[in-house]
Amino acid sequence: MIQATNLNKSFGTLKAVNQVNLNIKEGEIFGLLGPNGAGKSTTINLISSLLKADSGSISLNGIDLNTHPILAKNSIGIVPQEISLYDNFSAYDNLLFFGKLYKVDKTTLKQRIDEILILIGLENRKNDLIKTYSGGMKRRINIAAALLHKPKILLMDEPTVGVDPQSRNRIFEVVETLNKQGLTIIYTTHYMEEVERLCNRIAIMDTGKIIAQGTLKELQEQSKTTEKVALTFSAISKEQFVAFKKAFAFEIQQIENTLSINCNINKDLSTILAYCTTNNIEVNDIKVLKANLEAIFLDLTNKQLRD
Amino acid sequence: MILTILLKDLKLFFSDKKSVLLTFLLPILLISLFAFAFGGIGGNSEPRIINLLLTDIDNTTETKALISSLEEIKGLKIITTTLEKATNAVRKGDYLAVLLLKEGYEKAVLNGEPAPIELKYDSSRETEIGMLQAVLMEKLMQSIGEKSISKNIENMIDTKFANLTPSMRKKIKETVNEDDALQTGSMVDFQMTTIVKDNSKRTNFALIQAVAGVAIMMLLFSIAELGAGLLEEKEAGTLKRLLYSPIRPSAILFGKMGAALVLAILQLLIMFVFAWLAFGLPILEDLPSLLVLIFAVAFAVASFGIFLVSIAKSRKQLSGLSSLIILTMSAIGGSMIPLFIMPPIMKKIAVVSVNYWGIQGFYDIFARDLSFTEVLPRVFVLLGIGIVMSLISLRLFKKNLFKMV
Known part of the structure; x- marks a missing residue:
């Protein structure tokens, strides 16, 4: 659905996008994850043809962006990071205006606006001026404005920045509904929980490059990060701890009566529990700590995502 | 504390070079422009030239003599052309006015009658016309004056003392005061008209x-x-x-x-x-x-x-x-x-x-x-x-x- 090949974009000496390759399949929610300045927005701007790549090619729904930019633009909807709405227009007038830019006929457009307003849950506020909306409501209208021409691809650039939890959940529901309706979505964010919840596949960007891409499972495999199990005992003596370490070749950290053990949970947990029973070490609590995206990101980039 | 804030604001202001430039350059530029516009700069070195169109319908020795004397006026440039072209040029605002030396000019001057002259001008430039009129009248009086006065005196003597001998008439003519002659009538029949289609709509x-x-x-x-x-x-x-x-x-x-x-x-x-x-x-x-x-x-x-x-x-x-x-x-x-x-x-x-x-x-x-x-x-x-x-x-x-x- 979206094919980007060897994309490069520089601003002066800064290589904002460096040899980026993407292959996003129809119906996917593709997460573009990276810290600020990683090159996510530049990539989105290249795909939306707002910026011209220094080299490389992009194909959207089989349409070459370089040769048919207007046609390609008709097949995508873009939700910019900024709330790009006219404050002194009502939500309805904003949507009417943006719909007209895509030459949607008036009757269809009006029906479409009503449908979208119901989808985002703002049908009762459609005649209110945007400046009277909360941040979360504005974000939802910001998404609605990208859907009026029924695009096949939706680019969402950090659509939940500064949004309250209630609106965020609503946005997630909207994204999932749209995806179920067949929309292919590129979703950039630096909130990992959003990517984990929404995205089928993820690309991790840093300093203009894609450093890893795949499903969460594939990324876990690419990363050295493993799962951990935290065992809390009623009591463990120094001798018992030394013996435990000798028995297993795992990396183990002790915090009071809790041992945090790097291991393969499926394979090793039963052996560890059997050892504890045999050696009269009473286990009070077991917690499985999965190798999440944050840990994978940290491992791959040596950076915190919110850096 | 006030000084700290003052210094901070000045630093911020001077860090924006474009604002600094506009703050100081704009007034200087406007002062210069207004000084130029009002003639306050270079006014002494470059006298203002008024281009005056002239149409000589009489086309005689007397009109040519008048044109020569008008050309001597400093700051006035005489451009001779036809009445139609001149009128159009003034109507379009390209020129201030046209001086029209009408038919019968020479005859009138030589007979001591008022010389028929008309100044057709751009009605939108009345302030300039005032200055031009003053310059023109002075020169016209001087140029037409000599011949017209002489003839005027002759006419006056002929009228008032018709029965005198030629020698007595000559003596009277020599002694009569020129001012008296001038009082007998105007030397110039000077008409001023604006170039508009209908004066009532001015x-x-x-x-x-x-x-x-x-x-x-x-x-x-x-x-x-x-x-x-x-x-x-x-x-x-x-x-x-x-x-x-x-x-x-x-x-x-x-x-x-x-x-x-x-x-x-x-x-x-x-x-x-x-x-x-x-x-x-x-x-x-x-x-x-x-x-x-x-x-x-x-x-x-x-x-x-x-x-x-x-x-x-x-x-x-x-x-x-x-x-x-x-x-x-x-x-x-x-x-x-x-x-x-x-x-x-x-x-x-x-x-x-x-x-x-x-x-x-x-x-x-x-x-x-x-x-x-x-x-x-x-x-x-x-x-x-x-x-x-x-x-x-x-x-x-x-x-x-x-x-x-």
Whole structure:
């Protein structure tokens, strides 16, 4: 659905996008994850043809962006990071205006606006001026404005920045509904929980490059990060701890009566529990700590995502 | 603490070089412009030249002698031409006046009768005419005087002392006071007429100057402000959304320009309707010319507004730039000071200003009473300015587009 090949974009000496390759399949929610300045927005701007790549090619729904930019633009909807709405227009007038830019006929457009307003849950506020909306409501209208021409691809650039939890959940529901309706979505964010919840596949960007891409499972495999199990005992003596370490070749950290053990949970947990029973070490609590995206990101980039 | 804040603010101010430049350069520039306009600079070194058209219908030795003596007047340049060409040139505002030496001039001078002379002038430039009239009358009195007085004395003696012998008449003639002769009648039958189709429709020129001058200057400011909407869209992010859509950048620019054009037309219409209702400006007498000129002025001003926006990168820059350029154009173009009181060099520079073409166009309609076709050249110049500005703006807009978002 979206094919980007060897994309490069520089601003002066800064290589904002460096040899980026993407292959996003129809119906996917593709997460573009990276810290600020990683090159996510530049990539989105290249795909939306707002910026011209220094080299490389992009194909959207089989349409070459370089040769048919207007046609390609008709097949995508873009939700910019900024709330790009006219404050002194009502939500309805904003949507009417943006719909007209895509030459949607008036009757269809009006029906479409009503449908979208119901989808985002703002049908009762459609005649209110945007400046009277909360941040979360504005974000939802910001998404609605990208859907009026029924695009096949939706680019969402950090659509939940500064949004309250209630609106965020609503946005997630909207994204999932749209995806179920067949929309292919590129979703950039630096909130990992959003990517984990929404995205089928993820690309991790840093300093203009894609450093890893795949499903969460594939990324876990690419990363050295493993799962951990935290065992809390009623009591463990120094001798018992030394013996435990000798028995297993795992990396183990002790915090009071809790041992945090790097291991393969499926394979090793039963052996560890059997050892504890045999050696009269009473286990009070077991917690499985999965190798999440944050840990994978940290491992791959040596950076915190919110850096 | 106050000193700390004061120093911080001064540091911030001086760190913005463009603002510093505008703060100090703008007043200096305006002072220089006004000094030039009022003739306060270079006034002594370059005397003002008045170009006076002259049509010699009598075409005799006496008229040629008069022309030679007129050519001796410092600051007056005589250009001889036909009456038709001269009248047209004055009507179009190219020249101030035409001096017409009528048929029978020589005969009248030699017979001591009032010499038939007419000064046809541009009614919109009455202040200049006052100065010209004073210079002309002095020279005419001197030139026509000698011959006319001599003949006048002869006529007076012939009338009053017809029965005297020739020797006595000669003696009287030599002793008679010239002033007495002058009192017998005027040497010149000097007529002054304005070149308008109908003198009854003559307009208040100060009103035309005020309405046209202020209207165009204020329009420039309004349109620059409206053009700033593009920069507001950039700051609000809506420009980005417009660029995401499948419309061409030129459509965004010309859409903005179209809005500016409509508002400019409305603003001018309201100003002229107000001048009509409140001050009696006769806007209905040549409505087609007025509407066409309003459109041309609005188009030139709208494209100028878009041009300003396309060279400014922020609202702050736009504010400084528009103040500088609009005040300069208004000063040299005749919005602030009527063009006729400016020195020749300023009149030449004035043609680069939209204000000049607009104001002169309104003078053509209300003061010079030119026909629709005669107003068209200025309309074409204004449209030309608009087209050139639009093309430059489009080029700059496309070039800076990606930097804008």
